[in-house]
Amino acid sequence: MQKSKNILVAPLNWGLGHATRCIPIINAIIENGDRPIIASDGQALALLRKEFEKEEFIELPSYGIEYGEDGQNLKLKMLKDSPKIWMAIRNEHKMLHSIILKHQIAGIISDNRLGLYSNIVPSVIITHQLQVLSGNTTWLSTQLHLHYIKKYDYCWIPDVEGLESLSGKLSQNDDYEIEKVYLGPLSRFKNTNNYQKKYDLMILLSGPEPQRNILEKKLLEEVKRYTGEVLFIAGKIEKEQRFLKKGLLTYYNYL
Structure with a gap:
């Protein structure tokens, strides 16, 4: 009989997309007979608490991501907030060792949280941003992101490879140091013909x-x-x- 494993699942709280696409992954962990330990902050954590009431949750440091009211100044706002984001990444990484020991974690699945890599247990990061397109700073923003991605054992990409990719060049990168696995699109919804049209x-x-x-x-x-x-x-x-x-x-x- 297979022994149940505790798997840490930790989406970034940046909107709700990271949390919602972790729902099918959490369900797959449960269906496999293992136990998800769910970690995040803010609205992402609140959503997953409602979705998985019986599971165990950990609150991680918030990246405190906010956009300015003027979208034209997004890069300037992100630059201004970068020390706060870097500190949150550093703090969650410092917490990780004790989380692994306390909850007997056998593996880590991080959705865009950059500080949850480990040399004790296998760790993967879910991201479609193998290129961070930021205009004339694209090279720099991409290299900063790749710096963290390379700390993980694998990079799971929620997309398909090649011309049919939904995210285009964002998810395409030839860097041989990254162990890439294309998962295909992640969704908690299932296609069905049994529906009635209610809204336009x-x-x-x-x-x-x-x-x-x-x-x-x-x-x-x-x-x-x-x-x-x-x-x-x-x-x-x-x-x-x-x-x-x-x-x-x-x-x-x-x-």
Whole structure:
């Protein structure tokens, strides 16, 4: 009989995409007879707590990622925040050794958290950003990201390789030092023919503030002129689920 293993699964709290694409991975760990130990912070951690109420959770240091109100200054804002992000990466790496010992971790799956590499147990990082396209600073931002990716045993890429890739050149890199595994797209949804059409348009938001909130306000104004049924999911993980029906608009804070 196979002995159950504890696997640390740790998505980055940068919007909800990293957390949601870890859901099928966590389910696969459970189906394999192993035990996920889930680690993150903020809304990503809150979402996974709701999804996996019976599992064990660890709160990690927050990267504190925020976007400026003016999108033109994104690179400047990220540069300004880089010491805070670097410190969070350093602190989560310092925590990792005690987490491995306390929870008897047999392996680590990190979704874009850069400090969870180990020389004690196997570690993989999930990322599609093997090239970080940042305009005239692309070479520098890519090398900084690769510096951390190379600390992991494997890089799992949630995409397909080659011309049919969803993320294009972002997920393509010939660096031979990276052990790349293309997983294909990760989703918790399954294709089915057993459905009924209820809405004409769905708006699904996520991402760091204040830009998420700015976009929400703009889209709520735009849909007033739309003549079909609209499902609006704001991507705000709060204590209670909120629901509002107004004319053709159905609004949820999260689903």
